[in-house]
Amino acid sequence: MxxxxxxxxxxFPEEPVKLYSEIDDEGYELRKVQVFRDERLERADAETETAATGLSEVPIGPVEEIDAQEEFSASTITRAEFEHIWSRAAGPGDEPGPVTR
Structure with missing residues (x-):
């Protein structure tokens, strides 16, 4: 993982500016959180997605490949960091939490 x-x-005003992903050993996203310019957080997993946020259908490459692209700055984070942002993101029927740094 x-x-x-x-x-x-x-x-692009309607697109997210930060993406957090939990990725399995084969490169597929299991959970994702997207943060938008207005600080709205949306999350997706295998059972839930929103109109703007869903899991990738193709494997995610190594962080170095993502970071090498000019439009992205990518880094690995800990599971605890991911769980923190996941818990802040709104689930269906939940109120969104504030973005914290």
Whole structure:
């Protein structure tokens, strides 16, 4: 299992600016949190997704490959860091939590 934090550098107002992923040993996302410019957090897993946030259908490459792309800044994070942002993200019917750093 690995955990990633990716900052997406772009000017698209409706797209997320940060992505947090829990990734299995084969490279597939198990859970994801997206953070939007307005600080809204949305999450997805195998059972739940939103109109804007769903799991990738293709394997996620190594963090070095993601980070090498100009529009992304990627780094590995700990499971605890992922769990913190996961718990802050709104589940269905939940109120979203604030973004904390």
């Amino acid at each position: 690995r955990y990633l934090r990716v900052e997406w550098h772009h000017d």
